[in-house]
Amino acid sequence: MTASTTVARTGSPIVEITSLSAGYLTGGTVVTAVHDFSLAVRPGEIVALVGESGSGKSTTAHALIGLLSDNARITGGSIRVGGVEIVGAREKTVRSLRGSTVGLIPQDPMVGLNPTQQIGTQVAEAVRLRGIRGPAVHAEVLEVLRTAGLDAADQHVHRYPHELSGGQRQRVLIAIALAGRPELIIADEPTSALDVTVQARILDHLESLVRESGIALLIITHDLAVAADRADRVIVMRQGRIVESGAPAEILVAPADPYTRRLIAAAPALANGGVLEPRFRETGNDRSDHAAILEIDAVTKEFRGRKGRAVVALNDVSVCVPAGRTHAVVGESGSGKSTLLRIAMGLETPTAGAVRFDGIEMSGLSWRRQRPLRRRFQLVHQNPYAALDPRFTVRESLIEPLVSFRIGSRAERHARAGELLDAVALPRTALDRLPDELSGGQRQRVAIARALSLRPDLVLLDEPVSALDVSVQEQILDLLLDLQQRFGLAYLFVSHDLAVVAKIAHTVSVLDSGTVVESGAIADVFGNPQDSRTERLIAAIPGRRARSGREPSNLERESR
Template structure:
């Protein structure tokens, strides 16, 4: 399948049966500005492509490239201020360019399925998941009230959910991210559509769940003859799961064609940059810098036999039963190195990070930060704040939206009683320079800056007390590959300049291999293996580690 500049589309029965499923021709999409006196903002500029039956077309590019706008236009879900200003969209030979919402409702679910990026935000938290699948079947007349439950169970079983009848009675918050994504796929394929639009369907999932979801889509594609429009920023996934690729930048097509041609022989400099930014496709990017790391040097962080349990809510013999989140976990992090914690969701990575950061208690074991034991006295946490700081996964949730950026960065200094206002202002400006942010952001609020800028702000906030250790909890998982590369470059540079020590938590094993010196693998709170990156990734001793590594997408194998 190839993205092309021209694609004829008719409404004949033959065309609907044998022609392309989806054709976009010279598509221009714009958004109306807030002020009527300003010109419209064009976000998609002269984009053409076609999607054939049983094929996958990947639409790639960094944030703001127009990927999601095209996906939304493909299913008639542009926001109220968005419109197709010129060009055309044909689905199964029908011109849908000027369809109204009533006409789109007949297509959505029946002819077109949609799998959004955020499963938890896309499901009604007050309805059982089975009821939400059932609604699609009932609305499109594919089930009666009498047999809808049986069909829901078969659908959930079809997308690989264990105990489907039981899970159908669950609410969204009771299911894992992977299970929720499968529920959304069940809804999307409930009436066997011809086209499936998948907008970053696996970006928040760990590698093994991601692989299962994409393998599931491939199986369903073969079974149903689906054409899949796959929106992603991950070129490693494109290599393994797409037939063709459309590369976008600032709303324009930079390159298109068969995935193997575009990725193996890129012609455009922008495509080359995207590929160099993808960790799975450039695993040795920081190899020279890591070569000098002394992993056998004195440790700055020691975790010994750490155990943490949580109550399950069930009671037995009068006592609440508990489940082990961490079971005797031990590791050390040498000064000036990066140590990664990896494992599937629920493995205990974030629980460990929260304990080390003093944000959670533990049942037994020992944690030493720069030689000082981490106790239960909150005052010890405040002392450790000058040695250890955390960079959170969601920067927006970590900042008070009412604060200016200056207030956000200055707050740790105020809490620590460090200096007067003038000295604090000077410290804020100094750390702002270190994270390469312009001083004009200081008067803005978190919602007024980009995602990449917000990540730099929380990094500046963590650095303002001049700590020696940073706990990095999925610091780039919500960023596109280009912005992620910028943040990782910054982290690597800061480590070299300041001698920082990193505890790096991530589900992205390609990124872990790229920047880490040592790694600990966790499974259900249990330490599976630990050692150097070359040792663990090049010759995994445990089948669980090997399974994690095998799930990593990309052509380049993760070997030593």
């Protein structure tokens, strides 16, 4: 640590929260979400706020930037931003602090981005707030997009959010936050949708801003490995209260609270010190008697880009999912994972190659002939906001597939809805809630429950646990394994989190730029990778720096 950084961290806090209490108005009563919370963040400091879904992390962050929902109430305490008290302040005063003093990287890119505007226009709006005008705006837009890790930024500026992958959209949000050059950046789950190499590059950049320029960073995350790797100070929250606070090494080595110990034990990357420990030890030499439920055979997919140019999303890709087994697909954002899922679901037609479900060729089948098959495979989306109808209660969302396929009586459907909530560790009181009354993690669990309602043979999972805190993530993974064992389910599991993949998958394919670069048993691919791109993904897994306290290797630096 340099002397200048040390001095910076002892300066006046950019943000100072004192005895904050806040909650949400429900039925005429304020239900407290944050209790007597105090925090000071100084220039040049990285603070991580860690806790499970519903612990009060996001409520604290939104109170800090004046973006609480209409039914939220601050019932006590003080929040000073840049020396200005914002509790009770006029909206004009709070607005003047956003962007220039405090920038926010929101959790969900589909909510944070305007679907009707090109991304270049949205980033330019933040750039102009700094007084930049003319041709310099475009140059600055490209610069911040590149800084946020968006490759080929000049090709993306004219695209709309729906034309980008989930990871690319998240990087646009990061660029918008950086564009205002704030004194403090609040990063609310900033890398939950990113693959490990891009995640490392983004966090490296945010960390370098802190170390070199004195900008402060407040990371809101359920990923204890990310927090421990990056933060100077980790604050653990539970049910709106601080249960533990300290340096990452202290908390990881000797956590004082049982709750913190449970979080560490549930985090795959931390539990093994960043080393991948596959659950299934079989290798390519082991025999498998499982017939294929899904075969993607030599599939190529081309899209027509601007000016009629062909864009190859997948190139001669073959993937096989055996019945009752889990095959994982991993790769960086934009590698073709989501396109592969859409082709497997029959939502896209391959340019070349074949897709077979239980031996039946899917291409060319009419809707009437496909419908009986569609009951047998279901999709869990990456984004629970997009997966759930905001007008439907949880109960209505869960029984909708049953109604569509005319399964069960009304009473049986309602009973099934309750069973599904039990399975994904949600209380039955959630049945009559709307999606916007649930946390992000709770919404994702409802989406998983909905996919299981028809008891399918195959479930396609698109980053299904990326929005969940580690303890609930562990519950969901254990649930998926249990269901697989009991009912013979097969999973096509797409994820950027290799530690999660190691816990659930039997086999894996590594995608890069639309091509399979390595495929095989988990124990073979993760234990002895043959391709440098696989090595790069493994080297970027968070949790290693926190445990070892060492500098990253050259390979780790290259991956970032």
